[in-house]
Amino acid sequence: MSPRPMVRPGGRSARVQESVHAAVRELVGEVGRDALTVPMVATRAGVTPSTIYRRWGDLQELLSDVAVERLRPETDPADLGSLRADLDAWAEQFLDEMASPPGRAYIRDALLGDPDGTNAGQCSAYAAEQIDVVLARAVQRGEPVPETELLIDRVVAPIMYRILFRPGRLDAAYARELVTNAVYAQQVEAGARPTQAAAPRRSKKKTDN
Amino acid sequence: MSPRPMVRPGGRSARVQESVHAAVRELVGEVGRDALTVPMVATRAGVTPSTIYRRWGDLQELLSDVAVERLRPETDPADLGSLRADLDAWAEQFLDEMASPPGRAYIRDALLGDPDGTNAGQCSAYAAEQIDVVLARAVQRGEPVPETELLIDRVVAPIMYRILFRPGRLDAAYARELVTNAVYAQQVEAGARPTQAAAPRRSKKKTDN
DNA sequence: CGCCTAGAAGCAACAAAATCGCATTAAGGT
């Protein structure tokens, strides 16, 4: 009945985990991601290779863990006084970080060594949290707000799709354009609905509002 | 003036490539993707491991090549008589194929062993080609059509994002919803533009309209 | 406060895979 020794978050295990993660970060900077090997990381971390193999399975899963940590947003989105301004600023920063060479590398790594999708889900959750902060502030101000799902589909998804699948350039103007369209869609949905084809997104109640 | 011997597409090289690809397809079915190893593939293909290492680098790049082949659409989208019907049908089939367990696996593999993004770009190109076929037919009929880019951002990207980053279920209703919104957006852009915030996608000149 | 237990790490022998130099084959052009 004793709760769960399932994982041991403290003590030596924690130290090992931290030192291994640190070793990865250092070595990625020094020799590059491609030259990384498990034995190399183990040596730098002062650990035996078998420890890493047992805890992470392989290099990809380890890199995935490290990548997710680095993709975690460190601060809340800035408060610029309006939903539109907050979203613009957040989307621009999001695009910048994700589309940068290191950002792309982290995304790839996060997806790569992630058999069950846990890490990928975490990335998605980070973005959703940031958006929720912005939306909550807008609600406080009394502004009408779109649903988080809409913003993920219209802003986050296109950015990530282009990063992963298309070589082309991504700039701030594109991010703003996506925000414009998303916000406009929400306005249409909330207010005038020109045609019946409007936008019954994720209808829990797609009646009128 | 002779084209280029850069790669040797014919003869033995081609036979080796085909036999290796075939070996991968067979073995994935027999022992599963996780149990695959380069030596195993080499043996089945009647080839030395070093051949595979030299041509593909590692198992991931080989799997990526095979995955892209399997993601290539085999037939043009059905012609159902209207843009809306064609898009609905295509999006539903696209979602079905991509969200299925084998589809997800192919997508992951395609992205995984793809340092320069060539294979990922190819996947994106496949989708764009299919959409272009649908749009070209609609133009023939005299229907107004959205841009390919809009459909990729609004339909393809959200589907792929959810497949890659979110655990939730994806069903045909969601695909239709995305198509509805995309087609509606295009109608707004082309015709009545309720507010000036409408949808200046990809503005070459984003001044006023 | 000190034992007990079990999960985690160390160690070392082993198995498997990846790399590399060199010999051989065979496309594709002349």
Place this chain on the structure above:
DNA sequence: ACCTTAATGCGATTTTGTTGCTTCTAGGCG
């Protein structure tokens, strides 16, 4: 038919990944 050279085969070597067993220690319990 010959020549050039990319591509493959082969085998030795290095590196990486696995496994059984021992040792250590965090966390629970008396």
